[in-house]
Amino acid sequence: MKTKNLFVALFVSAMLVACSGAGMRAASPALVADGVLTGSNGMTLYTFDKDTAGSGKSVCNGPCATNWPPLMAVDGDTANGDYSIVTRDDGKKQWAFRGKPLYFWVKDAKAGDKTGDGFNNLWHVAKP
Numbered sequence: 001m002k003t004k005n006l007f008v009a010l011f012v013s014a015m016l017v018a019c020s021g022a023g024m025r026a027a028s029p030a031l032v033a034d035g036v037l038t039g040s041n042g043m044t045l046y047t048f049d050k051d052t053a054g055s056g057k058s059v060c061n062g063p064c065a066t067n068w069p070p071l072m073a074v075d076g077d078t079a080n081g082d083y084s085i086v087t088r089d090d091g092k093k094q095w096a097f098r099g100k101p102l103y104f105w106v107k108d109a110k111a112g113d114k115t116g117d118g119f120n121n122l123w124h125v126a127k128p
Contacts, residue, residue: 049124
């Protein structure tokens, strides 16, 4: 009888966790560390001056996106507050902050690096 009760308790617990949305993405796709936006991995996020805020798209594609990987949104993510979602040329979704698409810099080696700030006078750390 104890085994059956334990099984029922575990099953009910698992169902409650599944229905509560545990494991789902947080409402905010970025964090703030040292005054800049970061991904959940702690890596600095950047904006690109050639992107037009509010245009709904990114102009950094192809080789540009290889060096500046986008902060990707996944199916089911929804815009919230200052965060919106833009559609990339390949049809994939990317997070934007105040209308500006967000990117990582491939040459940042560890959390907290900001080596892309000021790159070509076009790339800047994203600030809240």
